[in-house]
Amino acid sequence: MTELPEHVVRNRALWDDWARKYVASGERRWARGEPVWGIFSVPESDVGMLPDDLAGKDAIELGCGTAYISAWMARRGAHVVGIDNSEAQLATARRLQREHALDFPLLHGNAETVPYPDASFDFAISEYGASLWADPERWVPEAARLLRPGGQLVFLVNSFLLTLCMPAEDGVAATDRLLRPAFGMYRVEWPGDPGVEFHLSHGDWIRLLRRSEFEVEDLIEIRPPAEASTRYPFVTLEWARQWPCEEVWKARKR
Numbered sequence: 299m300t301e302l303p304e305h306v307v308r309n310r311a312l313w314d315d316w317a318r319k320y321v322a323s324g325e326r327r328w329a330r331g332e333p334v335w336g337i338f339s340v341p342e343s344d345v346g347m348l349p350d351d352l353a354g355k356d357a358i359e360l361g362c363g364t365a366y367i368s369a370w371m372a373r374r375g376a377h378v379v380g381i382d383n384s385e386a387q388l389a390t391a392r393r394l395q396r397e398h399a400l401d402f403p404l405l406h407g408n409a410e411t412v413p414y415p416d417a418s419f420d421f422a423i424s425e426y427g428a429s430l431w432a433d434p435e436r437w438v439p440e441a442a443r444l445l446r447p448g449g450q451l452v453f454l455v456n457s458f459l460l461t462l463c464m465p466a467e468d469g470v471a472a473t474d475r476l477l478r479p480a481f482g483m484y485r486v487e488w489p490g491d492p493g494v495e496f497h498l499s500h501g502d503w504i505r506l507l508r509r510s511e512f513e514v515e516d517l518i519e520i521r522p523p524a525e526a527s528t529r530y531p532f533v534t535l536e537w538a539r540q541w542p543c544e545e546v547w548k549a550r551k552r
């Protein structure tokens with residue numbers, strides 16, 4: 299068996315531990331008919347994360363967690379595969395599959411090396427999954443390998459601006475000051491937090507996507523709806539009304 303990279307081993311331990319904190323939100327999102335996205339539950343009509351014509355398409359969720367996005371795609375008629383690095387997250391996903399009478403493959407593994415042949419999928423998606431926790435230099439080319447020509451990659455992450463304004467202390471909300479340099483940011487380890495995240499500038503994302511056989515189609519800076527709320531302490535609604543706290547990238551495989 300190939301050895302897992304160090305950041306994947308660390309993030310596996312972290313997510314096996316955090317999985318219990320994601321059970322209730324996973325249950326709520328599985329129960330929804332219409333998708334909502336990100337930390338402020340922005341409606342699908344605002345961001346268009348999912349293509350209109352998913353019926354009969356092959357779709358993969360990279361870092362699926364409790365797999366509610368996979369469930370939404372399966373209900374739209376897609377042939378779905380979810381892959382996640384945490385067996386504990388997948389245990390919740392499997393239970394919710396049974397409760398909602400939906401069945402699709404859920405793989406325990408690293409989204410940087412997915413055990414499917416080249417050109418197996420029409421659509422790949424990640425919401426704070428591989429898009430945040432896997433190494434972009436590995437998972438973006440892997441997504442390109444998995445997609446057929448003309449296939450689409452859509453992913454949601456913290457905005458780069460938020461990452462510059464977030465205090466390192468856990469539980470403290472983003473400020474209106476730039477707290478760290480933008481240049482050179484890539485792999486990020488927050489003090490006291492055992493996980494490893496990856497945050498790229500817009501220029502770095504564009505160059506990586508283009509190098510990996512993608513054309514960038516859109517970059518959506520998310521604005522929360524009027525009455526939005528979030529359980530996450532790292533950004534306030536007041537901040538998110540003034541600056542983008544999350545961003546969605548849409549790219550097409552050449």
Ligand SMILES: C[S@@+](CC[C@H](N)C(=O)[O-])C[C@H]1O[C@@H](n2cnc3c(N)ncnc32)[C@H](O)[C@@H]1O
Pocket residue numbers: 306309310313320360361362363364365367381382383384387407408409410425426427428431432433
């Ligand atoms: C925040 S959850 C994403 C799921 C869901 N969209 C959500 O926002 O709750 C992050 C998930 O990414 C998974 N993950 C982290 N690194 C990964 C990797 N290298 N390959 C696959 N999954 C990974 C974690 O195990 C975790 O379940």
